[in-house]
Amino acid sequence: MDVPTNGRRRLGFGLFEADLLKRELYRRGVLVHVQDKPFQILALLLEHPGEVVTREELQKKLWSGDTFVEFDEGLNTAIRKLRHALGDSPDNPTFIETVPRQGYRLIASVRVLNEIPADEETGSHRAVLDRSIVLPGAESHRDLSDADQHLTIPSLTRRTTRLLVTVAVLFALCLGFGVGYLRRSRGSQRTMHFAVPLSVAVRDLALSHQGHTLALVVVPRQGGTALWTIEVGGSAARQLENTESASYPFWSPDDRFIAFFADGKLKKIAASGGPVQVICDAPIGRGGTWNRDDVILFGGSGVDIRRVSAAGGQATLVPGFEHKVATTMSNRWPVFLPDGKHFLYTSVNFGADLRSKANGIYVASLDSAERRRIVGSNANAAYVPPGYLLFLHDGTLMAQRFDPDRLQLAGEAFAVANEVEYLSSVARALFSVSMNGTMVYQRGSGATFSQLEWIDREGKPLGILGAPARYANPRLSPSGMRVAADIDDPESSNTDIWVFGLNHQAPLRFTFDPAQDEAPLWSHDGKRILWLSDRGGKTRLYVKDSNAATIQESPTLQVGVELSFASAPSDWAPDGRSLLYTDLQEGDALHLWVLPTNVDRKPYRFLPGASADIEGQFSPDGHWIAYASNESGRWEVYVAPFPGPGGRYQVSTDGGQQPRWRRDGRELFFLSRDRKVMVASVKMGSTLDFNAPMPLFQTLAHEPITAEEFFTYDVSADGQKFLVNTNAESVGLRPLDIVLNWASPLSSPPVK
Numbered sequence: 001m002d003v004p005t006n007g008r009r010r011l012g013f014g015l016f017e018a019d020l021l022k023r024e025l026y027r028r029g030v031l032v033h034v035q036d037k038p039f040q041i042l043a044l045l046l047e048h049p050g051e052v053v054t055r056e057e058l059q060k061k062l063w064s065g066d067t068f069v070e071f072d073e074g075l076n077t078a079i080r081k082l083r084h085a086l087g088d089s090p091d092n093p094t095f096i097e098t099v100p101r102q103g104y105r106l107i108a109s110v111r112v113l114n115e116i117p118a119d120e121e122t123g124s125h126r127a128v129l130d131r132s133i134v135l136p137g138a139e140s141h142r143d144l145s146d147a148d149q150h151l152t153i154p155s156l157t158r159r160t161t162r163l164l165v166t167v168a169v170l171f172a173l174c175l176g177f178g179v180g181y182l183r184r185s186r187g188s189q190r191t192m193h194f195a196v197p198l199s200v201a202v203r204d205l206a207l208s209h210q211g212h213t214l215a216l217v218v219v220p221r222q223g224g225t226a227l228w229t230i231e232v233g234g235s236a237a238r239q240l241e242n243t244e245s246a247s248y249p250f251w252s253p254d255d256r257f258i259a260f261f262a263d264g265k266l267k268k269i270a271a272s273g274g275p276v277q278v279i280c281d282a283p284i285g286r287g288g289t290w291n292r293d294d295v296i297l298f299g300g301s302g303v304d305i306r307r308v309s310a311a312g313g314q315a316t317l318v319p320g321f322e323h324k325v326a327t328t329m330s331n332r333w334p335v336f337l338p339d340g341k342h343f344l345y346t347s348v349n350f351g352a353d354l355r356s357k358a359n360g361i362y363v364a365s366l367d368s369a370e371r372r373r374i375v376g377s378n379a380n381a382a383y384v385p386p387g388y389l390l391f392l393h394d395g396t397l398m399a400q401r402f403d404p405d406r407l408q409l410a411g412e413a414f415a416v417a418n419e420v421e422y423l424s425s426v427a428r429a430l431f432s433v434s435m436n437g438t439m440v441y442q443r444g445s446g447a448t449f450s451q452l453e454w455i456d457r458e459g460k461p462l463g464i465l466g467a468p469a470r471y472a473n474p475r476l477s478p479s480g481m482r483v484a485a486d487i488d489d490p491e492s493s494n495t496d497i498w499v500f501g502l503n504h505q506a507p508l509r510f511t512f513d514p515a516q517d518e519a520p521l522w523s524h525d526g527k528r529i530l531w532l533s534d535r536g537g538k539t540r541l542y543v544k545d546s547n548a549a550t551i552q553e554s555p556t557l558q559v560g561v562e563l564s565f566a567s568a569p570s571d572w573a574p575d576g577r578s579l580l581y582t583d584l585q586e587g588d589a590l591h592l593w594v595l596p597t598n599v600d601r602k603p604y605r606f607l608p609g610a611s612a613d614i615e616g617q618f619s620p621d622g623h624w625i626a627y628a629s630n631e632s633g634r635w636e637v638y639v640a641p642f643p644g645p646g647g648r649y650q651v652s653t654d655g656g657q658q659p660r661w662r663r664d665g666r667e668l669f670f671l672s673r674d675r676k677v678m679v680a681s682v683k684m685g686s687t688l689d690f691n692a693p694m695p696l697f698q699t700l701a702h703e704p705i706t707a708e709e710f711f712t713y714d715v716s717a718d719g720q721k722f723l724v725n726t727n728a729e730s731v732g733l734r735p736l737d738i739v740l741n742w743a744s745p746l747s748s749p750p751v752k
Contacts, residue, residue, distance in 0.1 A: 010113040011046050013106070014095065016086065017113060018046060025085065035468075037062060037074065038082035045096065045106035054103035073506045077467045079104065087419060087444070191742060195735040202442060202736070203703070204248055204430065208255040211434030213271060215249045215258050219703055224675050227260055229271060232438075240269055242276045244655075244673050248428075250288045252310065259296065259310075261285025263634045264589065264612045266298055268310070278633055280308045280315045281588040283612060284566050286332035286426070287380060291340035295366070299332035301584055302565045305345055307366065315588060320369030330565065332427065333380035337404045341366050344374070344381050344389075348427045350516060350534070359427075361391055363407050372407060375400070379422060379429040384437075388743060392429045395422060397441065399743065416742060419443045421734065425470075425488065439739040449728040450702040452485065452500075454721055459697025462721065465500055466507055468728040471702070472709040473519050477526045477546070480717055484510065484520035484529055484546075485725075486708070495708075497531050499546070518708050521569045522546065524576050532569055532708075539563040541581070566590060568710050570616040571625075578642075580606070580616040580625065582710075592616045592627060594643070607640065615710060617659050618642065624688065626651070626659035626668055637670045639688060651680050651690055658710075663717035671713070675701045677722060700726045 009021040017026045023039050025032045034042070040062055044053050055075065063071040079096070082088075088095045097105045201219040208215070214230045218239075227243035240258070249260040252268075259268045259279070266282040269275070279296065286299030294310040297318065304322070308315040321331060335344040343366070348359040359378040364371045379392035389402035389409065397420045400413040421430040421444035431441035450471050454462035470488035472495075477483070483500040487507070495516045498507035511517035515535040522529060523546075530543040540563060564584040570592065571580045579595040581603075589612035595603045607613050611631035618625055625642045628635045637656040640648045651659070655673035662669070668680050668690070677696045683689040701712045702725045713724040 012111045012113045013046070013049075013108040018042060020046070032085050034085045035078075035081060037078040038085065041075075041078055041082055041104075045104065046110055049106045049108070049110040052099050052103050052105045056103075058103065070506070081468070084449075192740040193737065195737050197735045202430070204428070205432050205440060205442070205736070206249045206251060206258070207432040207434040207438060207440055208251050208271070209253065209435050210255055211436040211438040212255065214432075214440060215251070215271075217246055217249065217260075224673065225703055227258065227269070229258075238273065240273050243267075243269060248285055248287050250290060252290050253292045257310075259288055259290060261288075261298075264614075264630045265633070266296070266300070266308070266315075277312065279310065279312045281610075281612070282306075282315075283584055283588065283590045286330070287334060287428075289334045289336045289343060291336045293340055295340070297334040297336065297343055297366075299330075299334065299345075300588070302330050302332070305331050305334055305364070318364070318366060320364060320371055330427070335381060335383055337363070337383055337407075338385070339404065342404070342407065344383060346377065346380055346427065348378055350427075361389070374402075374407075374409060378427055380427075382431070382433050384433050384743070385435055390416065390431070390433060392420065392422065395419060397429065397431055417441050417737065417739070423448075433742070437741045437743060439742045441737050441739075442734050443737060444734045448702075450725050451728045452483070453724050453726045455697065455699070455724055456721055457696050457719070465502070465723065471725050472704070473711050474714050474723050474725055475520050475522060475711075476714045476716065476723060477522050478524065478717075479526055482526075482546075483714075483723065484522065486518045486520070497529065499529075516708075517542075519568050519710060521572050521579075523572055524574045530569055530572065530579070532563075532567065539565065539567055541569060541579075568708065570614070570710070571618050573618050574620060574622045578618075580618065582614050582616070589630075590614050592625070606642075606644075613638075615658055617661060619661055619684070620663055620665040621684070624684075626661065626670075628657045628659065628670075634673075637668075639668070639690075649688055649690060652678070652693060656693075658712065660713070660715045662715065662719035667719050669696075669715055669719070669722075671699070671701065675699050677713070677724075679719075699724050702727050 009019060011018050011020065015027050020043055023036070025034050025039065041058065044058065044061065058075060059071045063074055083090060083096060086095050090098055093107060095106060095108045097107045099105055203217040203219050203225055205217070206215045212232050214232065216228045216230065217225050218228050219225050224244055225246055227240045227246040227249060228237060229240065230237045243260065243262065245262040246260045247262065249258050251258055256271060257268050258271055259266060261282050264281065264283050266279040266285060266288065267276050268279055282298060282300045284300065284302040286302060288296055288298035290296050290310060296308050296310050298306055300306045300315060305318045306315040307318050329347060329349050331345055331347050333346045337343060342363055344361055344363055347362055357376050360376045361374045361381045362371050363374055374389065375391055377391040377393060382390040383402065383404065384390060387402055387404065388399045390397060390399050396415050397417040398413040399416045401410040403410060417431070421442045431439065433439045448470065449468040451468045452465040452471055452474055454465065456462055465483065472486040472488070474483055474485040481502050483502070484497055486495050487498045488495045494514060495518050496512070497510040497517050497520045499510050500507045510529065511531065513533065513535055515533050517531055517533045519532045520529050521531065527546055528543050529546045530541055533540060533542050567581060567583040569579065569581045577597055579597060581593050581595060582590050583593050584590055589610060592606040592613045593603045594606050595601060606616065606625065609631070611629050613627050613629045616625050616627040623642055624639050626637060626639045628637055634655050635657045636650060637652040637659050638648050638650050640646065651668060652670060656670040656678065658671045660669045665684050666682055668682055670678050672678050672695070676698050678693040679696050680693040681691040699713070704712065713722055715722050
């Protein structure tokens with residue numbers, strides 16, 4: 001790639017800087033990962049700002065040896081990745097404009113930057129602080145090695161521990177200085193805004209009410225999640241033990257406890273650490289809130305809002321949130337208002353465009369079925385004294401005066417933060433606010449890419465199938481020659497089924513409806529594919545010929561009952577006579593159901609009991625089902641006879657999910673809590689005999705975000721190769737932005 005004719009190697013545009021010699025892209029000094037082809041396209045556009053770079057030019061320079069089909073697919077994928085890295089939109093572009101039937105044009109102004117001598121460069125994590133704020137005495141990332149030596153925190157991995165230590169020190173320095181500065185200023189209500197760089201991925205965050213502690217859901221490189229806390233103004237970062245798989249934490253009103261979701265349960269733990277207590281079942285936890293009467297509200301099934309005592313017990317539905325099993329509408333992210341009676345919540349329709357005005361923030365009450373719409377939004381909201389509602393609007397975090405007594409907005413909204421990370425797959429924005437005026441948020445596009453990677457039994461990588469995308473539920477065909485998987489479009493949030501041939505890197509689209517199509521299953525002979533779809537606002541199962549190129553799908557299978565928002569097909573029996581699926585039809589937990597495919601087609605529960613049972617897999621002879629259950633308080637793998645009755649076998653002993661059989665039934669695989677592939681040898685007969693599970697290799701398996709990501713791997717018929725949905729290379733670890741006294745700029749121009 002040629003350097004631009006001006007001879008400079010560093011060019012700036014917007015908040016970005018491109019080093020053309022090193023082929024590195026930075027945003028405000030933070031390295032953004034961009035693969036080679038997307039970066040080469042960016043370099044060509046930077047050489048010709050404001051000019052159209054035609055598709056023919058791009059093909060000649062970057063895809064000269066490829067066929068038109070390979071070029072077309074490759075260019076579209078590369079442009080999508082480049083836009084993702086830039087946080088750009090094809091519909092409302094800031095940087096890259098599509099010129100129909102011609103090519104692409106860089107519409108941002110380009111500036112030549114001064115060269116930085118090599119000995120002055122600080123590596124991939126530069127520019128800790130926002131340039132608009134000067135913090136005297138603030139230290140840089142690389143100056144904290146001495147401070148690191150004085151911190152003692154539990155071990156997750158040596159690398160993750162070191163990274164979290166760095167985050168803790170930076171967070172403490174920034175917050176400690178900022179709070180001290182504001183105290184010294186007393187009368188000053190000046191807003192202070194700075195950023196803390198991260199070297200570890202964060203899935204969610206929650207500031208305590210008084211702003212003293214930040215809870216983080218951390219995603220270590222080897223996969224999984226865990227709950228960490230960082231003391232504001234101190235130097236302690238700690239992992240809270242036994243919080244693996246934690247999600248969506250929230251605080252007790254006195255900040256002594258943190259509640260979170262894990263293993264299909266709502267749990268709590270003291271902020272200082274200690275034993276974890278199970279509060280109740282929560283099959284699909286989507287946020288919670290805790291009032292001073294020790295009442296907890298939470299989104300528990302993806303549809304309704306439930307209440308439960310913080311001491312534990314049976315959860316009940318809040319009035320007006322009757323359990324509607326057949327709907328694409330989802331209610332989530334409840335937030336108590338000051339009276340502890342009324343609460344805000346978010347209602348979104350996942351069967352439509354998430355940018356639709358139908359989505360919004362509502363207010364409801366513990367003792368009334370009445371609901372009132374407050375404002376349009378497709379994400380979580382927050383209430384902050386003395387009376388502000390914070391909500392997301394077109395990617396911008398807005399604030400507006402809100403009267404909690406009259407339950408009404410007043411005045412006009414104003415922007416608080418731009419480019420807040422938004423996870424469209426769960427309709428959540430990553431921000432949190434405390435009562436003392438501190439705000440923490442993360443910037444980013446929200447797209448979490450993964451890749452399908454072949455790995456052998458020793459953990460050796462064998463190759464990548466396809467380009468990075470938002471994959472879920474990879475399934476090998478019975479012949480092992482094709483792969484079906486969900487691919488989610490990060491721009492539209494629409495999910496479709498795509499099919500790979502093992503000799504072709506580009507997949508073929510299998511479903512075409514604008515609804516969500518996901519969780520494919522191959523028939524025992526590989527001739528048909530069954531999947532889940534919410535077409536027409538109702539969740540049903542669809543099936544069609546796996547070789548069909550037609551856009552029109554066949555009619556649904558008649559299940560006999562409407563499926564819930566949380567349903568999913570699990571497996572198809574080897575003889576084709578039974579379908580196994582998960583659904584939320586009884587009680588407060590997900591259960592496995594069996595659907596006979598004969599004329600009767602009347603589904604029935606596979607197992608009795610109140611505990612959840614999911615991820616069912618038929619044994620090759622069809623006489624056994626392996627599944628995961630949380631009856632012990634965490635997920636473990638079991639095997640039970642089919643159709644039953646009979647005794648069960650517990651296979652895993654230290655946590656496990658996602659069981660898979662080898663084709664001859666002699667081995668059963670599953671994922672451990674720390675994302676290792678485990679194997680247990682099996683002797684089959686009228687009874688089963690399992691050897692103790694042994695680890696095969698550590699995966700970098702993609703950590704599911706949505707309730708529709710059921711399986712992250714599949715195994716070849718001979719058990720020698722694994723197709724794992726792994727985390728793609730980091731797209732640039734994003735800093736945490738911290739704003740002190742965020743509500744002070746009330747003189748800011750209203751946002752219209």
